[in-house]
Amino acid sequence: MKYIALIYSNEATDPVPGSDEFTRLIGEYRAATEKFIEDGVMVAGDPLESVNTATTLRARNGNLDTIDGPFAETKEQLGGYYIFECDNLDDALKYAAMIPTVNYGSIEVRPIMTIEG
Amino acid sequence: MVSSSSPPINFDVAIQKIVREEWGYLLSSLIKSLNDLTLAEDALQDAVEAALHHWRRNGLPKAPNAWLLTTAKRKAIDKIRRDRNFDSKKQDYLFLTEPDSAAAEDEFDVPDERLRLIFTCCHPALDKKISVALTLQLLGGLSTAEISHAFLITRETMAQRLVRGKRKIKQAAIPFVVPDKSIFSERLDAVLSVLYLIFNEGYSATSGEKHVRGELCNEAIRLARILYRLRPTEPEVIALLALMLIHDSRRTARFSGSGELVTLENQDRRLWKKDQINEGKKLVEEALGCGNPGPYQIQAAISAVHADAASYDETDWREIALLYQELYKLNPTPVIELNRLVALSYFTSAEEQLDNLNRLESEFRDYQPFYAAKADFLNRCGHYKQAIKYYKLALKHSGNENEKQFFERRLKSIMPLQEC
Structure with missing residues (x-):
């Protein structure tokens, strides 16, 4: 089964590139990703550019509306994701808990739907 | 009118009692073989209906639980066959059609898989309210109507809660396993808190509805006994059972003749159920003997001290204050400190503790x-x-x-x- 781990944190207080904190975080992410690959659960995973770069689209009655910004303003923003191949939720939660952002942000784990046929 | 050939009404009651007693056992065994909660539940429900029909005519079989399990397995096969993908899945279900599974209807010898089911129902990925409902239904064998009645909410709301829970178990693949060592104690805590929630829902009932809600206390105790049987060496499991038994021993004394709540201070202690207290006290000792004190053990010890006192004034308040102090170390909350100060005030004096109490006020x-x-x-x-x-x-x-x-x-x- 595939699970997506959505990584949320407050961009305003995230470690800034160039800081020691940021360098340490990158190191932790590298180690976590290696562990996911080593255990054979890694399907994909990427960080996202800042929420300031988001563009949201809505088409209604044939009119396409293009909006600068994310779909909703929230306290924590989606900043990246992993997709894991796991047997069950316990395994997925075990790996999601290894994502470094769990220590200051939130990780939402959701099963990816399988479309049969 | 009941016709003369019908069995007496208490026959149906007897069947329902058997079904409820065996429900969790049978269902967890079926989930284990079918690997599908909904299929297992539907098959067992069908088997129960068949049993009502069959047993009324032919009387009870030697081993009703074995009869139900075999019938449920047959019903499951029927259901799977009707599924158009059966041919592709045939291999997966071969075990159901093996001859020996249908043979021994008078012998019941299947492993107890209820521990797995408890952990599934009380998985922390499920909302606590949903866990409570699932535990009562899947393990306790209570109907949606019975559960909604006990929780004073509509049947629709309860049905939705149950459906949501079962859907999440299936779609998010919450496993049907006893968690491994690394997460066991954290998961066990979740199970214990669900059982205690069920108990307290019944125990905190105040008036009119106290009878139905008392059933929740019985059910919580029954489930705790099952857990204790399955995991006899977990001190917190033993302690939770003890705590519930001792609290529940005061059920009758907690209400006056006119149905008003009577505080511990004013209860007629002769109404306390001695056998439950004795059993509870024995369990407290057993739990504390494991040498790994946890919050339920300390709470059970506190309730045992109360149970030992001939009157409120003769309570060993010094011991109670000490126990609250221990509890505070594990769980430092102002409510526990408040309880400690109250106990201390009886052991020392209200004057001596008033300053401490005032300091707590801002909390x-x-x-x-x-x-x-x-x-x-x-x-x-x-x-x-x-x-x-x-x-x-x-x-x-x-x-x-x-x-x-x-x-x-x-x-x-x-x-x-x-x-x-």
């Missing part, structure tokens, strides 16, 4: 038990004017009729003294 906001305790302290110290103020606050923040009446009586009795 609470509109918390009725704090106001009640402070009013009591002030009353005992003779500061009647202040005591009136706090009884009024307690009265204002009480949600319970019986409590309100209690505070009103107190107020009436000290009003004349307020000039002091």
Whole structure:
């Protein structure tokens, strides 16, 4: 089964590139990703550019509306994701808990739907 | 009119009793073989209907549980066959059609898989309310109607809750396993808190509905006994069972003849169920003997000290204060500190503890038990004017009729003294 781990944190207080904190975080992410690959659960995973770069689209009655910004303003923003191949939720939660952002942000784990046929 | 050929009505009651007793056992065994909660539940439900029909005519089989399990397996096969993908899945279900599974209808010898089911129902990925409902239905064998009745919510709301839970178990693949060592104790805590929630839902019932809700206490105790049987060496499991038994021993004494709540202080202790207290006390000792004290063990020990006292005044308050101190170390909350100070005030005096209580005041906001305790302290110290103020606050923040009446009586009795 595939699970997506959505990584949320407050961009305003995230470690800034160039800081020691940021360098340490990158190191932790590298180690976590290696562990996911080593255990054979890694399907994909990427960080996202800042929420300031988001563009949201809505088409209604044939009119396409293009909006600068994310779909909703929230306290924590989606900043990246992993997709894991796991047997069950316990395994997925075990790996999601290894994502470094769990220590200051939130990780939402959701099963990816399988479309049969 | 019941025709003369019908079996007596208590036959149906007997069948329902068997079904409820065996439900969790049979269902977990079926989930284990079918690897599908909904299929297992539907098959077992069908088997029960067949049993009602069959047993009424032919009488009870030698081993009703084995009969139900075999029939449920047959029903499951029928259901799978009707599924158009059966051919592709045939290999997966071969075990169901093996001849020996249908043979031994008079012998019941299947492994107890209920522990897996408990952990699935109480998985932390499920909302606690959903866990409570799932545990009562899947393990306890209660119907949606019975559960919604006990929780004073509509059947639709409860049905939705159950459906949501089962859907999440299936779609998010919450496993049907006993968690491994690395997460076992954390998951066990979740299970215990669900059982205690069920118990307290029944125990905190105040008036009219107390009978149905008392059933929740019985059910929580029954489930705790099952857990204890499956995991006999977990001190917190033993302690939770003890705690519930001792609390529940006071069920009758907690209500007056007119149905009003009676506080521990004023209960007729002759009404306490001695056998339950004795069993509870034995279990407390057993749990503490494991040498790994946890919050349920300390709470059970506290309730055992109360159970030992011939009257409220003769309670060993020193011991109770010490136990609250231990509990505070594990779980430092102002409520536990409040309880410790109350116990201390009986062992020392209200005067000596009043300063400590005042220091705690900023930790609470509109918390009725704090106001009640402070009013009591002030009353005992003779500061009647202040005591009136706090009884009024307690009265204002009480949600319970019986409590309100209690505070009103107190107020009436000290009003004349307020000039002091």
